[in-house]
Amino acid sequence: MQQQQMSQQMKVGGKSSSGLSSKGFNIPMRTLGDGNSIPALGLGTLNMSSNEAFNCISMAFKSGYRLIDTSPVYGNEEAIGAALQECLKQGLVKRDEIYVTSKLWITDRNSVKDAVKKSLKALRLDYIDLYMIHYMTPDIVKDTLMIERVSTQEVWRQMEHCKDEGLIRSIGVMNCPVVMFLEILTFCETKPALNCLEMHPYFTQDEAMSFYKKLKIPVAAFSPLASHENLKTLDLLPESFKKLDLMSDTLIKDLAKKYGKSPAQIVLNWHMHHEQIFFPGMREENHFLENGEIFNFDLSQDDLKKISGLNRNARLFDRIQDDNYSYIPYWL
Ligand SMILES: NC(=O)c1ccc[n+]([C@@H]2O[C@H](COP(=O)([O-])OP(=O)(O)OC[C@H]3O[C@@H](n4cnc5c(N)ncnc54)[C@H](OP(=O)(O)O)[C@@H]3O)[C@@H](O)[C@H]2O)c1
Numbered sequence: 001m002q003q004q005q006m007s008q009q010m011k012v013g014g015k016s017s018s019g020l021s022s023k024g025f026n027i028p029m030r031t032l033g034d035g036n037s038i039p040a041l042g043l044g045t046l047n048m049s050s051n052e053a054f055n056c057i058s059m060a061f062k063s064g065y066r067l068i069d070t071s072p073v074y075g076n077e078e079a080i081g082a083a084l085q086e087c088l089k090q091g092l093v094k095r096d097e098i099y100v101t102s103k104l105w106i107t108d109r110n111s112v113k114d115a116v117k118k119s120l121k122a123l124r125l126d127y128i129d130l131y132m133i134h135y136m137t138p139d140i141v142k143d144t145l146m147i148e149r150v151s152t153q154e155v156w157r158q159m160e161h162c163k164d165e166g167l168i169r170s171i172g173v174m175n176c177p178v179v180m181f182l183e184i185l186t187f188c189e190t191k192p193a194l195n196c197l198e199m200h201p202y203f204t205q206d207e208a209m210s211f212y213k214k215l216k217i218p219v220a221a222f223s224p225l226a227s228h229e230n231l232k233t234l235d236l237l238p239e240s241f242k243k244l245d246l247m248s249d250t251l252i253k254d255l256a257k258k259y260g261k262s263p264a265q266i267v268l269n270w271h272m273h274h275e276q277i278f279f280p281g282m283r284e285e286n287h288f289l290e291n292g293e294i295f296n297f298d299l300s301q302d303d304l305k306k307i308s309g310l311n312r313n314a315r316l317f318d319r320i321q322d323d324n325y326s327y328i329p330y331w332l
Contacts, residue, residue: 159171249310
């Protein structure tokens with residue numbers, strides 16, 4: 001299977017000016033529901049401050065990453081845009097070699113095109129590779145008050161329109177419950193290219209995975225290392241999950257020893273076999289290097305099963321903990 005996955009690859013690697021050695025990682029490409037390609041591994045930027053953006057983005061490109069995942073609500077789109085512009089200007093990468101995603105926030109459901117244009121301006125790009133509806137909710141809600149109801153059909157129609165106009169290459173959903181995904185399929189002209197869900201060995205989302213497999217729609221994982229850094233700061237983490245620490249889990253540590261890899265590499269290799277598209281957050285140079293080196297080994301079927309056995313349906317990123325977001329539907 002690995003052979004097949006590697007057949008379509010993004011040959012990457014760059015010159016280093018920061019002491020970072022050029023590894024020339026071969027990051028495999030995956031096929032989206034609309035036939036477009038997406039790198040299997042990318043950089044998540046949720047916890048990246050504006051000050052860190054240039055360093056992280058250029059480090060990502062130099063070490064071989066091409067996918068940058070952001071959102072207007074991460075508060076770093078402007079800084080990422082400036083970093084992208086500088087990297088393109090320096091010739092570190094070309095626009096058609098990189099892959100940038102952004103997302104539609106809840107309060108922008110009635111003005112998708114304006115939101116896309118705002119992101120394009122901040123990112124200093126003329127198209128976004130993948131634009132996702134960040135959270136599925138039928139209402140525009142602010143501070144627990146419903147402001148307006150905008151149907152999913154209307155939002156999707158606007159997403160399709162932006163794609164037709166060339167502002168977006170692929171359109172997808174995030175945190176989308178199966179039933180809402182099915183609803184979109186009843187009226188869409190263009191199918192969602194993917195659904196992006198929280199996924200890691202503590203939350204394997206098996207039922208959702210088998211549903212999307214049947215539909216031949218890829219699933220991407222956010223928070224693939226089950227980090228709860230951001231949630232601790234926001235005090236949004238349920239008490240029962242506070243002690244979960246995937247990187248220190250005995251099984252993961254034992255497997256790391258067995259394969260001569262780091263715990264993060266073990267978990268990301270599991271993702272490679274599980275849902276195949278994932279973007280961990282990274283800011284440290286050694287994390288960029290380690291995480292790129294996960295496509296050159298295979299965990300055994302037995303060990304993959306053991307890791308999946310860690311599942312405890314631990315949805316760490318549960319906005320329902322926050323009154324301002326308690327309307328977000330989190331069904332299967
Ligand atoms: N609701 C949503 O839509 C949503 C929610 C959460 C996340 N996301 C997306 O998914 C991305 C990833 O999620 P996340 O950042 O929350 O969690 P994550 O990817 O599970 O974990 C990120 C953490 O893992 C650390 N790390 C990375 N590589 C490592 C390695 N090799 N060894 C040890 N530690 C390592 C990072 O450290 P350093 O930063 O110090 O390198 C960071 O603290 C986000 O950035 C965002 O793009 C979306």
